[in-house]
Amino acid sequence: MPDDALLGSLLAAVDASPDDVPLRLHVADLLAARDRLPEALAHCTQALSRAPGDPRAVALLQRLTAAIARPVEPGFDWGRAEQELGPLEAGFAQEYRPDAVTEDVERPSLTLADVGGMEQVKQRLEMTLLGPMRNPELARAFGTSTAGGLLLYGPPGCGKTFVARAVAGELGASFYEVGISDVLDMYTGSSERNLTQVFEAARRNAPCVLFFDEVDALGQKRSHLTHSSSMRNTVNTLLAELDAGRNEGVFVLGATNHPWDVDSALRRPGRFDRMLLVLPPDAPARAAILRHHLRDRPVSGIDLDRLTRSTEHFSGADLAHLCTTAVERALADSVRLGSVRPVGMADLDAALAEVRPSTGPWFATARNVVAFANTDGSYDDLAAYLKQNRKL
Incomplete structure (x- = not known):
């Protein structure tokens, strides 16, 4: 099979099995070998969101970010190359803009009422963010400011993006979601330019909730970066844009699975100065x-209460995977029987024996952070949760 056909088949397999981390990392390796670095980075990011701390994924992320940040080698004769290439057609020159950012802004219709359970998260959002934003006069009277951002953190797959989208719906604002693949670029200076364009797009669409997913990758600790790394410039640009006096009507939210890897300067007042822990979904x-x-699936005899009790500490993504596994079991039986056999509790019990909560490794890391790196009390909410759930 030709290489391109093989890669196409593997990409289709990833679309069919998005949670298959080894497959996704293999595809990312192949894309990197073909210099399709942004695509490789996107798959690597997805792998890390499903398997935080996976050594192979972490190593690949480091290799990709280093490759993207690597400056163009000196000595290349651009003038001669331009002469050999000849004049570009106007259409091509207009379409190819390596520093262009896709402005994918939406207007969500959902609100926090559409978020099941998570009452503590809703209350904290109301107190720290939504209340002051809805009542700016009262906020000023009490000497509080609506400036600054909110950092959502917690285990992967627990609905941080969904909550951020609901916040936009509550405010009647636009929602602009930005991932690291939307910003990082292999060309020197392009990442910083992309980041500036993101903020400019959010300002044009104000009121707007500007949501940075995996902000630890964009705003990673500069002490972990070499002085020559262009990622330092990206972090500096993010800090400058957050401090800009032109962000009226732009509400910046960030999400991360690893807040302890975020540069401390991003946590200062006026930036991501508030943190909100988003835990695995509660029973409701x-x-x-x-x-x-x-x-929307054929089901019969489902004991939802028992199923809810049996899935404590499951993330939202784990619950989706559990249902998919049970449905696949019922579908296989239906194919053999030649007729529809509804999904029953036996299918879900079998899926429960196979699907385990993915939040365990995250909490193992978080327990060490709480024990040794919580001197300023930033993780007191997390410490309280771990104290109540000692088996995690």
Whole structure:
């Protein structure tokens, strides 16, 4: 099979099995070998979101970011290359803009009422963010400011992006989601330019919730970067844009699975100065998620209460995977029988024996952070949760 055909088949396999981390990393390796670095970085990021701390994924991320940040080698004769290439057609020159950012701004219709459970998260959002933004006069009277950003953190797959989108709906604002692949670029200076364009797009669409997913990758600790790394310039640009006096009506939210890897300068007042812990869904949220994923499928005899009790510490992504596994089992039986056999509790019990909560490794890391790196009390909410759930 030709290489391109093989890669196409593997990409299709990833689309069919998005949670297959080894497959996704293999595809990322192949894309990197073909100098398709942004695509490779996107797959590597998805792998890390599903398997935080995976050594192979971490090593690949470091290799890709280093390759993207690597400056063009000196000595290349651009004038001669231009002469050999000849004049570019106007259409091509207009379409190819390596520093252009896709302005994918949406207007969400959902609100926090659409978020099942998670009452503590909703209350904290109301107190720290939504209340002052809805009542700026009262906020000023009490000497508080609506400036600055909010950093959502917690285990992967627990709905941080969904919550951020609901915040935009609550405010009646536009929602602009930005991932690291939207910013990082292999050309020197392009990452910083992309980041500036992101903020400019958010200002044009104000009121706007500007949401940075995996902000630890964009704003990683500069002490971990070499002085020659262009990633330092990206972090500096992010700091400058957050400090800019032109962000009126732009509400900046960030999400990370590893807040301890975020540069401390990003946590200063006026930047991501507030943190909100987003934990695995509680019982009402799990029931709502399970009901959603089983809603349009043939089911029979489902004991939702028992299923909810059996899935404590499951992330939202784990619950979706659980339902998919049970459905696949019922579908296989239906194919053999030649007729529809509804999904039952036996299918879900079998899936429960196979699918385990993915949040365990994250909490193992978090426990060490709470024990040794919580001197300023930033992770007191996390410490309280771990104290109540000692088995994690």
